[in-house]
Structure formats: C-alpha cells, structure tokens
Amino acid sequence: MTKEIKIREISIGNGQPKICAPMTGKDRTALLEEACKIREVKADLAEWRADFYEELSNEERFLDMLREIRCELGEIPLIFTIRTASEGGNAEISEKEYEEYILAAAESGNADLVDVEYFSHENVSDLISRLHRTGVKVIASTHDFEKTDDSNILKNRFIDMDTSGADILKMAVMPQKFDDVADLMQVTKEITEEYTEKPVIAMSMGNLGSMSRIAGENFGSAVTFATVGKASAPGQFPVEELRMMMNALHKKNVED
Template identity: 30%
Template sequence: MICVSISGQTASQILEELNHVSMAEIRLDLLNLSDNEIMEVFEAHPNLIATYRPGRVTEIERTRQLKLALKHGATWIDIELEAPTDWKKEMIMFASKLGKKVIISTHNFEKTPTTDELLSLVEVMQKEGADLVKLACLADSAAACARLLSLYERYKNILVIGMGPHGSITRIAAPFLGAPFTFAAGTAGKTAPGQFTFSEMQRAIQLINHGE
C-alpha cells in the first residue's frame, strides 16, 4: 500500500486528493487548517495518519490538534521517539483508548547508524509501545541501504526508510519486505528527501508485480 504524505494544501484540495488514494498522512505541521477543517478531513477517509512535528506551535496546541484528529477518525498517530516520555505516554494512552494505532518514528538526517545501533533503536521504540516502528535515516551508500533493509528479517511491524537519492530503493522495497505501507509525495510536493511522487511509486510497484 502507498501512503501519500499530504502537505501545503487547502482543506478542499486535501479532500479532493483523498478521493484518489487508499491511505494518506496528514502533515498538520505543514498545513493551516482550522479545527472544523481538521475534523472534516479526518472524517472523510478511513485510513489516515495524523502527524504534527514539533517546533511550529506550542506543545499544548500540537497535542490538542493531534487529539482532535484522533477523535475524528485518524487511524494512526505518528509521534517522535525523541519526544518527552510523559507526552509519549499521554498520546499512546489516548490513542489506545480510542482503538487507534501508534507509529513511533525517529529521523537521522546525517547518517545511517551501525547495525547494532539500529537494532537498539527498534527495541527501544517497540518497548515504548509502538504498533509500528518508523526508522528513517540518510542513506549515502548501498551498504547503508542494506543495513536498513536487513531489519525486516528480524522484526515485524516496522518501516525503514533510506532518505536521499541513494535510499530510494528502500522506499520501493518496503512493501515487498513486510512493511504495511510505503510513503510517497502528494500533489503539493515532497515532504522528505528522496521521496517519490505517488505516480512514480505506483509505477515502480506495478513493474515489480507484473514486470511490465
């Protein structure tokens, strides 16, 4: 499955795009939606991730918008491994009470850690209560991609992403190695380095599936 990461659009544009995808990530930190628009968007599709990266607004406001999304239909919430422990526990408990799933994610924009370091990260995120571990690292070589992809042999409920041009293969390989979905860019543009557009990812998966 392809999850389209949606950013930089109006509510009406988002609703139109949701008509054409089976799954989407709503990047609330990259959007300017009112409360009513947040409710409308998350009520419009049955398979959405609510993401709000820190830094743009206060933690109180970020928490409020994420909880609003969960109450109005978000299937998943993405929270950062690096977030304060008490906040993570609060959000995981809130999501759990609503029957929603939690992605715990971490991003390394400088390098791909060693295999031992990657294994340690996954173990920590699983212990903290992740339904899905998302591990994204800058991959500057084939060896870095191999380290990331090797994690699929050890773990279930994991999504690994090699960021940057060298890491593109990890995005294509993800659904074939056990990841529940892989990310692609929405019509407003890419939200991560090395990301494919939805049509590019769709075509790549079709080629692998059918050899056409």
C-alpha cells in the same frame, strides 16, 4: 510473522506495502485539493502533516480542518502527524503543545492513526496509552535527516519502540552511502522476522535511498510514502509512478 492491522478497509502488514500520500498544504484550499487528488489516485492511506498548516495554533480551526479532510477522503484511512523541527519538520512547539494537539486530533474521531515521535518526548508510553483510549492506532516514529547509524543502534531503536505499546513502528534515516541503505533494509528484515509481530515502516531517504521506498515487500516494510503535491521527505515518488514500480517488482517476485 507480521500480524496485520486493519484500518477501515485497508490491511497494514499484509500483501504489498500500502502507499500513503502526505498532505502538506498551508491552508484550507491547498489541503482540500490534495485530499481530492489522493482520492483520485486511490492512495491506500493519507497523512496530514499538520506542522505545515498555517493555523495550527488555532485549535478550533485545525480541528475543523481535520474534519473537512476526513470528509473529503471518504474511507481512505488518515494519519495525523505533527513533525517537529527536531525531527525535520516545521513545528516549533513545546512538548506540552505537541501532546495537546495530537490528543485533540485523536479525541475528535477524525484521525485513524496518530504519529508519535518516540524519542523526542518523555513519558511516551503514557502518551501512547492516552491516545489508545480514544480509539486511534499509534505509529511510534523516529527520523534522522542527517545520517544512518550503525545496524546495532537501528535494531535497538526498533526494539525500544516495540516496548512502547505502539501499533506500528516507523524509522526514516538519511544514507551517506549505499551500505547505509542496505543496512536499514537488513535490520528491518531481522526485526520483522525475529523481534516483533507489529507492522514496520522503514525508509532510507533521498535519491540514494529510493530503492527502500519501492522494495518494502522484499525486506518487511509495510507502508511507503508517495506524493500528490509537495514531498514531505526527500526521495518520494509520485503515487502512480511508485505504484507502477511496486506492481512490477511484485509480479517479478511472484514469477520467481
């Protein structure tokens, strides 16, 4: 049974999956435009993919940008994410730089959650503890943009992340066949029912995996990602389109 986590006015792990809209703008103008659109479409959560930001290396400017995004979003919870090249992102930075950036974002008080690439960093449990001391919630994440490993490997990754102290567990993988999508959904259902009470985010990417972005309520995924601008991963729907499909599926589930 998943225990919900409340971030501002949003409960993650309760009811329909929450819709998170990533911001991928390269500069201040683009980012504030995306933040405004996120507020207009009433996404449940926002994610700043700071690895797209062209001034990430300037700590003062990136922290100012984070503050401005926080103000523009109002009470919409904000996830701070730097996705490194090894996990499909744009950031070519050292492990030390990665830790410095995410800790600075957490310490600023302008991020509600911080994404940590669980398998890309040594002493990750210590990093998560340091982030928790700032008051943020932590998402332990893993991404594979090439393939979907077998069910036992996926399950063991979830179990490993669960031991880290992170508040939410996230996995995104690329399917090569429909069975890969079904495997991820089945593993997620087993993990949420038998192994952890933490909210889990699971998605199969690309067109083949699009059902996993819609049907999270049926297999235990607590958050799904949708666009207001450029997609941050293959297969994302626009926010309003995704909401319509999820509402229709929820209605069908209730009726049945």
